[in-house]
Amino acid sequence: QQKVQQSPESLSVPEGGMASLNCTSSDRNFQYFWWYRQHSGEGPKALMSIFSDGDKKEGRFTAHLNKASLHVSLHIRDSQPSDSALYFCAASELASSSFSKLVFGQGTSLSVVP
Amino acid sequence: NAGVIQTPRHKVTGKGQEATLWCEPISGHSAVFWYRQTIVQGLEFLTYFRNQAPIDDSGMPKERFSAQMPNQSHSTLKIQSTQPQDSAVYLCASSHPGQGPGQLYFGEGSKLTVL
Numbered sequence: 001q002q003k004v005q006q007s008p009e010s011l012s013v014p015e016g017g018m019a020s021l022n023c024t025s026s027d028r029n030f031q032y033f034w035w036y037r038q039h040s041g042e043g044p045k046a047l048m049s050i051f052s053d054g055d056k057k058e059g060r061f062t063a064h065l066n067k068a069s070l071h072v073s074l075h076i077r078d079s080q081p082s083d084s085a086l087y088f089c090a091a092s093e094l095a096s097s098s099f100s101k102l103v104f105g106q107g108t109s110l111s112v113v114p
Numbered sequence: 115n116a117g118v119i120q121t122p123r124h125k126v127t128g129k130g131q132e133a134t135l136w137c138e139p140i141s142g143h144s145a146v147f148w149y150r151q152t153i154v155q156g157l158e159f160l161t162y163f164r165n166q167a168p169i170d171d172s173g174m175p176k177e178r179f180s181a182q183m184p185n186q187s188h189s190t191l192k193i194q195s196t197q198p199q200d201s202a203v204y205l206c207a208s209s210h211p212g213q214g215p216g217q218l219y220f221g222e223g224s225k226l227t228v229l
Contacts, residue, residue, distance in 0.1 A: 034216045043118070043205055043220030044157070088157065092216040100215040101147065101170060104157035 003027045004091050006105035014113055019079050021108045023089030025070040030091035033065060033072045034102065038086040047074075047087075079112045086110075116140070118221035120206050126227045127196045135191045135224045139208030146189045147207040147218060148181055157205070163189060196228045 006023050013019045023033070032051050036044040050056045050063040050072065057063075062075045076083055086109050090102040119138040127133050139146050148160040161171040163183040174181065178196075183189040193200055203225045207218035 032216050041222070043207070043222050044218075045220070046217050049216060090216065101159050101162055102216050102218060103159065104149075106156045 002106065003030070003103050004089055004105040006087075006089050006108050008108060009106070010109040010111070012111045012113060013079050015079060015081060017079050017112075019076040019083070019110055019112070021074045021076075021087050021089075021110070023072040023074075023105055025072075025091050027091070027093065027103075028070065029093040030070065030103070032092040032100070033063075034090040034092070035061075035063060035072075035074045036088040036090055036104070038088065038107075040085075044086075044088055076110075079110075081112050081114055084110055084112045118206055118208050118219055120204075120221035120224050122224055123222065124225045124227070126229065128229050129197060130195050133193045133196050133200075133226055133228075135193075135204050135206075135226070137189045137191070137206030137221060138187060139189070139206070140210075140219055141187075143208035143210045143219070144186070145209040145211075146183060147209070148189070148191050149205045149207065149220075151203040151205055151223070152201075160191070160204075193226070196226070198228045201226055201228045 034049045035047040037047050038044040048058050050065045055064050064073045086107045088107045089105040092100040121136045145164045147162040150158045159173040161174050161181045166183045178194045181191045203223040205223045207220040
């Protein structure tokens, strides 16, 4: 059973539109959440992290975390064709170490249509 | 600054042959992670090292897979007697303690194809 589940599997939005991606964890040991983005032929790159309940905004990207329900979301406003990529939600359970392995979801394929 | 360097980018082996994949982490990063990516399984954790010591190999298949980090500038993932189900993109990532838990810098991956 996947400990980190993402939805939808794929998403298509028009250029300039809002993309919303969702992620739910089944493991209450997970304390830290990340969003990673992977363009074709490249390795995943960290987009942003969220550790506290509420919203975190970085430019066009806003992440939201609800620790009670272990639900994380990512919203991309003013989507650009360059945002077309595979988006991963990832979770980590270690709270005290500076290093921790990440458990990744299956990913959401985002396509931004000009 | 150079990112994480992985070689080879592509490797084709015959069933039963050995494959060795190399990873050079970002200079100054003291943790190295290995992941495997397939369409079906997604991104799977394999193993990780901290200051060259193996910390967690819970994702490594017990047979045929081994990983080493002989010095701070490179790590290797070896697969003996490769099988078609080993075909995947193997990703190496490194991390620095000052950047918070979970900030991994990935290489571009080594695509392994087992015929």
